[in-house]
Amino acid sequence: MARRxxxxxxxASPTEDARQAAATLMRRYDYVPPDExxxxxxxxxxxxxxxxxxxxxxxxxxxYGMNRGTVGFLMNxxxxxxxxxxxxxxxxxIIHPLMMEAVDTEGRRHQARALNEVYMLRQTHQTAxxxxxxDGHVRLPELIADGVLAATPAGSTAYNLSxxxxxxxxxxxxxxxxxxxxxxxxxxxxxxxxxxxRILIEVLDAAHRPVAAVADHTEFRRVCTVETWLDHATNxxxxxDPGHSLDERILREQFG
Numbered sequence: 001m002a003r004r005x006x007x008x009x010x011x012a013s014p015t016e017d018a019r020q021a022a023a024t025l026m027r028r029y030d031y032v033p034p035d036e037x038x039x040x041x042x043x044x045x046x047x048x049x050x051x052x053x054x055x056x057x058x059x060x061x062x063x064y065g066m067n068r069g070t071v072g073f074l075m076n077x078x079x080x081x082x083x084x085x086x087x088x089x090x091x092x093x094i095i096h097p098l099m100m101e102a103v104d105t106e107g108r109r110h111q112a113r114a115l116n117e118v119y120m121l122r123q124t125h126q127t128a129x130x131x132x133x134x135d136g137h138v139r140l141p142e143l144i145a146d147g148v149l150a151a152t153p154a155g156s157t158a159y160n161l162s163x164x165x166x167x168x169x170x171x172x173x174x175x176x177x178x179x180x181x182x183x184x185x186x187x188x189x190x191x192x193x194x195x196x197x198r199i200l201i202e203v204l205d206a207a208h209r210p211v212a213a214v215a216d217h218t219e220f221r222r223v224c225t226v227e228t229w230l231d232h233a234t235n236x237x238x239x240x241d242p243g244h245s246l247d248e249r250i251l252r253e254q255f256g
Contacts, residue, residue, distance in 0.1 A: 005062075005087050009037035011052055013044030018068040024080055037061060039087060039239065043078070045069015046158075050216055053115055053236050057097065062237040064090060073157060073249060076241050090239035093170060093246040095154045096195075099231045100215040102223045105206050110223075112215035115236070116155030118228045119180065120201055120213050121147035123221065127183055128211045129204035134197050140188065142204065146181040147211070150199055150228050154246065157253050165190055167254050170247045175199070175230065198229045 008031050012022035021043045025031075034040055034056075042052045042065040049065045056063065064087060067075035076086075097113040104110065122128040128147055132140040151160035153168035156176050161167060165178030175197060178190040193199070203211045206224040213223045238246060 005039040007032045007038045009034040009040045011042050013048040018044045021068050039064055043068045045072055046074050049074040050115055062239050064239040091245050093238045095236050097231050097234055098228050100228045102213045102220045102226045105222045105224050110220045112218040114215035116158045116216055117149050117151040118215050119149035120211050123210040123212050126209045128209055131202040133200040144184040145179045149178045151176040170250055195230045201226045
């Protein structure tokens, strides 16, 4: 009977644990170069998983992570035995990235995608002053804060949760918009937006209060506007062992 995944590839973070795990698996299982694989087995932590998802974003190759890092929220438990059987029994989680378009103070345009979040953060000791519009309508004329963050459901348990944002179920058709250390208005704790919303954030007084924009690990400095929206046309597939799906992990996070 044909297998779901015939051609395996392995990628690993540069840590000793991850490299040793990769070497062990490559001795036990047949493998091909990552660009020829049906499935990529990523060995490391959540940082490696994000890098791997970005690397194969346009290829559509499913990613199966095994934790050889610290937190490993996106990863499965590492075991040497039964890898083929585990892959055959995996459950799929489909996620979509955020698209970010930023314009800097020199008029240059930049694009990047984010799987977790797009955020804006002050570059100096001075707080940022930001104007927020949703689908062409100004919703917050002035936010004085360290910054602001837009998170996907998959990324809602990362930086978004750390700054007090809500955890979103993976299948929720929502985006979280969360302030980072808001000074004014003090009572604004963020918003839940439909996942088709286009978010425009303008930097007020960009010359004297410079702001950086970040999409996952891609940063642009001294931006004056940032627009972000969910890229529904791009599908990324994570594979998880039964009972350890991303849905289940996000649900567990809500109960500590």
